[in-house]
Amino acid sequence: MRKFIFKKISIVGVGLIGGSIGLAVKKSKLAGEITGLTSCKTTLKRAVRSKAIDKGTLDLGECVKDSDLVILAVPVTEMKNIITLISPHLKKGCIVTDIASTKQEVVKIAEQILPKEIFFVGTHPMAGSEKRGVDFATANLFKDSVLIVTPTTKTNKKCLNKVNRFWCELGARVVSLSPKKHDEVIASVSHLPHAIAVSLMNAVTVSELKFAAGGFKDVTRIAESSEIIWRGIFASNSKEIVKKINIFIEELNEFKKALKNTCKAKIKLKLTQASKKRSQIEN
Amino acid sequence: MRKFIFKKISIVGVGLIGGSIGLAVKKSKLAGEITGLTSCKTTLKRAVRSKAIDKGTLDLGECVKDSDLVILAVPVTEMKNIITLISPHLKKGCIVTDIASTKQEVVKIAEQILPKEIFFVGTHPMAGSEKRGVDFATANLFKDSVLIVTPTTKTNKKCLNKVNRFWCELGARVVSLSPKKHDEVIASVSHLPHAIAVSLMNAVTVSELKFAAGGFKDVTRIAESSEIIWRGIFASNSKEIVKKINIFIEELNEFKKALKNTCKAKIKLKLTQASKKRSQIEN
Numbered sequence: 001m002r003k004f005i006f007k008k009i010s011i012v013g014v015g016l017i018g019g020s021i022g023l024a025v026k027k028s029k030l031a032g033e034i035t036g037l038t039s040c041k042t043t044l045k046r047a048v049r050s051k052a053i054d055k056g057t058l059d060l061g062e063c064v065k066d067s068d069l070v071i072l073a074v075p076v077t078e079m080k081n082i083i084t085l086i087s088p089h090l091k092k093g094c095i096v097t098d099i100a101s102t103k104q105e106v107v108k109i110a111e112q113i114l115p116k117e118i119f120f121v122g123t124h125p126m127a128g129s130e131k132r133g134v135d136f137a138t139a140n141l142f143k144d145s146v147l148i149v150t151p152t153t154k155t156n157k158k159c160l161n162k163v164n165r166f167w168c169e170l171g172a173r174v175v176s177l178s179p180k181k182h183d184e185v186i187a188s189v190s191h192l193p194h195a196i197a198v199s200l201m202n203a204v205t206v207s208e209l210k211f212a213a214g215g216f217k218d219v220t221r222i223a224e225s226s227e228i229i230w231r232g233i234f235a236s237n238s239k240e241i242v243k244k245i246n247i248f249i250e251e252l253n254e255f256k257k258a259l260k261n262t263c264k265a266k267i268k269l270k271l272t273q274a275s276k277k278r279s280q281i282e283n
Numbered sequence: 284m285r286k287f288i289f290k291k292i293s294i295v296g297v298g299l300i301g302g303s304i305g306l307a308v309k310k311s312k313l314a315g316e317i318t319g320l321t322s323c324k325t326t327l328k329r330a331v332r333s334k335a336i337d338k339g340t341l342d343l344g345e346c347v348k349d350s351d352l353v354i355l356a357v358p359v360t361e362m363k364n365i366i367t368l369i370s371p372h373l374k375k376g377c378i379v380t381d382i383a384s385t386k387q388e389v390v391k392i393a394e395q396i397l398p399k400e401i402f403f404v405g406t407h408p409m410a411g412s413e414k415r416g417v418d419f420a421t422a423n424l425f426k427d428s429v430l431i432v433t434p435t436t437k438t439n440k441k442c443l444n445k446v447n448r449f450w451c452e453l454g455a456r457v458v459s460l461s462p463k464k465h466d467e468v469i470a471s472v473s474h475l476p477h478a479i480a481v482s483l484m485n486a487v488t489v490s491e492l493k494f495a496a497g498g499f500k501d502v503t504r505i506a507e508s509s510e511i512i513w514r515g516i517f518a519s520n521s522k523e524i525v526k527k528i529n530i531f532i533e534e535l536n537e538f539k540k541a542l543k544n545t546c547k548a549k550i551k552l553k554l555t556q557a558s559k560k561r562s563q564i565e566n
Contacts (some may be wrong), residue, residue: 126496146494175494188491193502195542196479199535201557203527208471211429211458212564213409215505219476222498224561227554234550238542244486245539249532252482256528259478259521267517271510274484278507281495 004032005166010067011036012060012082014047017099017128018073019137022052024170027139037063038134047134061089069166072098076232079106083113092117095159099125101186101229102237103150103179111154119159122150122179124186125172130225143171148186150179187240192248194230195241197223287315288449289351294319295343295365297330300382300411301356302420305335307453310422320346321417330417344372352449355381359515362389366396375400378442382408384469384512385520386433386462394437402442405433405462407469408455413508426454431469433462470523475531477513478524480506 009025011018014036025031036053037060038044044056057063064070064086074082079100090096096118100106107122114120127145129136147167151160164174177185201223204212212220234241258266292308294301297319308314319336320343321327327339340346347353347369357365362383373379379401383389390405397403410428412419430450434443447457460468484506487495495503517524541549 126494128497145496148494185491185494188487189495189499192486193483193499195535195538196483197498197502198553198557199538200476200479200531201560202553203475203531203534204471206560206563208468209560209564211409211431211468212472213428214411215480216472216476217564218501218504219480220557220561221501223557225558227551227558230554231547231551234542234554235545235547238545242539242542245535245542248483248486249535251486252478252528252532255478255482256525259517259525259528262518262521264514264518268510268514270481270485271513271517274481274503274506275508275510277484277489277492278503280489281492281500 005030005162005169006068007032008067008069009034010064010070011053011073012063012070012086013073014038014043014052014056014134014137015073016132016134016136017125017141018071019047019050019052019134020127020139020141021071021073021099021170022047023050023137023139024142026051028169030166030169031069035063035067043134050134050137052134052137060085064089064094066091067094069163070094070096072096072100075226075229076100076102076106076236077228078232080109080113083110087113087115087118090114090118093119095119095121095163097121097123097163099123101190101233103148103182105236107150107152107179111152119156121155121160121163123163123167124148124150124182125167126190127172130222132226140171142167145172147172147174148182149174149176150182151176152179183237183240187237187244191233191237191241192244194222194225195234195245196248197221288313288445288452290315291350291352292317293347293350293353294336294356295346295353295369296356297321297326297335297339297417297420298356299415299417299419300408300424301354302330302333302335302417303410303422303424304354304356304382304453305330306333306420306422307425309334311452313449313452314352318346318350326417333417333420335417335420343368347372347377349374350377352446353377353379355379355383358509358512359383359385359389359519360511361515363392363396366393370396370398370401373397373401376402378402378404378446380404380406380446382406384473384516386431386465388519390433390435390462394435402439404438404443404446406446406450407431407433407465408450409473410455413505415509423454425450428455430455430457431465432457432459433465434459435462466520466523470520470527474516474520474524475527477505477508478517478528479531480504 009031110120292314
């Protein structure tokens with residue numbers, strides 16, 4: 001029998017990501033026991049029924065009690081409150097990690113609030129979907145995905161390695177970035193595309209929508225994501241996202257200018273560059 | 284045995300769309316014979332091997348000779364040249380149709396060039412992919428898709444009905460729009476998203492790209508489409524696309540302003556509106 005990395009894991013927020021972590025941990029037999037918390041009885045029942053967690057509770061203290069690893073899988077906006085509330089219930093030596101899509105704010109809060117004998121490691125799994133809730137959770141969500149870990153000078157090396165190993169076992173490729181660098185990069189490849197998808201949806205009229213085909217659907221798919229989660233992300237990384245929106249608008253204006261001037265060479269160049277670059281990433 | 288709608292069909296340009304039409308026609312047994320033309324021997328061999336066409340030729344006159352329906356599935360930029368070249372070889376009473384993504388320019392050219400005894404009907408199948416070539420052609424490409432037919436005052440009603448029936452048999456839902464209205468609507472739901480995907484690809488750096496996950500991939504997928512096809516589309520509908528880019532930039536600027544001012548209510552509203560609207564279209 002394989003040795004568990006963690007005896008007890010707690011997942012605070014058993015939604016799409018939290019639930020998928022639970023399923024993946026069970027599949028890989030990485031923990032002896034998983035306790036999960038959701039915000040209401042109905043979702044808790046679904047979380048237990050999905051077998052993403054062994055035990056479910058609506059009580060935060062009960063959930064994290066005796067845990068070796070506590071995974072915070074709640075919207076960014078709730079992180080401060082949750083960290084404050086779990087703090088007195090954590091076991092000495094426990095590792096706390098989060099999966100939030102912005103890192104500077106969350107890592108700062110966690111390092112300020114959590115007591116010295118609790119070890120915080122910030123992470124961001126680059127996997128997900130526009131779908132919400134544990135019903136869409138899957139054990140393979142993190143296979144071949146990128147997991148960004150965001151250590152600081154305060155991060156305990158041993159605990160960092162343990163968290164890295166945990167994610168590797170779930171199939172992710174672990175990459176380390178500072179919280180600041182993370183927020184810059186992710187503003188480009190995740191937050192900006194989201195702002196674009198949302199704005200495109202809001203820019204077209206309902207009567208035009210019935211002519212939407214594959215291309216439009218692809219570009220706007222993420223606009224259907226959870227408003228609650230994305231509200232928090234946008235608020236906590238707004239400065240960086242504004243910068244990236246400006247860069248994008250500049251680029252789109254250049255394209256527009258080429259169209260206006262019927263500058264065929266420029267249009268060709270823009271299309272060729274984009275196509276070549278896009279072909280470098282896998283679908 | 285079912286009665287063919289057309290005895291002989293010619294497909295000028297057996298790529299993804301042309302090839303898919305061939306395969307779908309055969310599956311539905313809508314024609315007695317399909318002749319196809321491509322631009323070189325290698326692609327012609329592939330077209331014949333894929334069984335999208337019965338016979339292949341590199342000679343335009345040979346291809347369209349004795350045809351009851353000629354389908355022009357070439358880039359917009361080549362339409363004028365092709366229509367001029369096939370014109371003297373067409374059988375009296377033959378229907379010519381095209382599948383170009385912009386309609387005002389092509390319909391005008393076709394109605395100007397083609398002789399009186401040839402009947403032109405412009406169409407635009409709202410189906411496709413970022414993939415190119417007959418190797419990606421599939422008989423089911425048009426199933427449950429929208430086919431826009433763009434008749435004018437010059438369009439022969441009987442021939443229009445025949446083309447409508449043809450596309451219905453291939454599984455498409457036929458919607459009729461004027462060429463002008465078509466170009467306005469499609470600028471919103473197809474050309475604008477393409478300009479956005481291309482500009483997003485060009486706005487991000489290569490080093491950021493390794494952190495691209497599902498969302499980014501979805502938004503930029505169409506940026507990998509054929510440069511040749513899209514160059515023509517952008518050139519032939521530039522005015523309308525410029526208008527739509529302006530509307531989009533205005534919307535994105537509103538979103539940016541809400542981020543800058545940390546206007547949570549506005550961000551929430553934008554996200555909720557987009558999500559609700561997006562949920563109205565099928566994936």
